[in-house]
Amino acid sequence: MNIILVDDEPLEIEQLTFLIQKHYPKWNVYHAFDAAQALNICEKQHIDLSFLDIHLPGKDGLELGKLLKTKHTHMEFIIVTAFQTFEYAQTSIKLGVADYLTKPVIEEELVEVLNKFKHRGNYSPSIQQALSIIHQEFKDKVTLPYLSSKIHMSPIYFSRKFMEEVGIGFSEYLNKYRIETAAGLMAKNPNFHISTIAEECGFNSQHYFSQQFKKYYGKTPREYKVEVTN
Known part of the structure; x- marks a missing residue:
């Protein structure tokens, strides 16, 4: 089961990732901070479920959902927003979203939504x-x-x-897991040096770690660390 979380607030993404992997640790969770990143990831990966924040830089979540729907007919959508308006709800219904969550996301409500897709996460x-x-x-x-x-x-x-x-392939999965673990360490341990985090997550070279991190998150580890700890 492949999920993408699209939100321009890193802490929101970290919280959702933690809650999803708490209940479904075998699922793959991808991150995007705007529509362009999301489209790029969805072109490269088979994404089953998208969590879309409405207010994004550039294309908003509803516009992104419409675009993804035309390109990836198998994909299902969860709209996540801090705003409860009839207009948003109406547009979401037209988009055919699987559900609609409001921020702050309550764990019980999220689990109820995730359980609808649990049959897709079965591995041998x-x-x-x-x-x-x-x-x-x-x-x-x-x-x-x-x-x-x-x-x-x-x-x-x-x-x-x-x-x-x-x-996804074994090597890509291992790399992705290491990068996501590194992101979690930076959020929880702001005093850790980048080199320490890289080593803790299985990277022998800080330069290679930074390259891979930017490839995945669209920003350097240092930039990400500043964003999630301020």
Whole structure:
């Protein structure tokens, strides 16, 4: 199950990510801070469910939803907004959204929405085991041969099965998990040095970490850290 959260407020994204992964830790959560980032991610990844904030820089969430709907007919939408107006609700209904949440998002209401999609997050036992190993050992050198041997599969078969069930390749998933963990560390530990965070998340090179982080979040670790801690 692949989800994208589109909101220009990093703390809102961090909160939603935490709550989603608390209840559905196997789901993949992508982040975008504006419509352009969201469109770029959705072109590269098979996204099943989008959480769209209405007030975004550039195209707003409703405009983005209409555009995504025409390009990705399988995708479903949850509108998230701090404003409760009939106009927004009406437009959301026309868009065919699966639900409509108001900020601050209440955990119980979010879980009720997520439960509608829980059947999409089922992985086979072997892939569940592989994901568990990644989540436990991501700080270390986790390779495809190592992981496939741990779950008693050939590397080629494991790689294909991982892609089929998870929706992205093993290496991309590992990198994504490390980057998201780094973002969480920066939000919770503002005094940590970037180099410390990079090392804690399995990156031997701070330069490479910064490159990958900017590729994923659209900003450097330092810029992100300033934004979420001020």
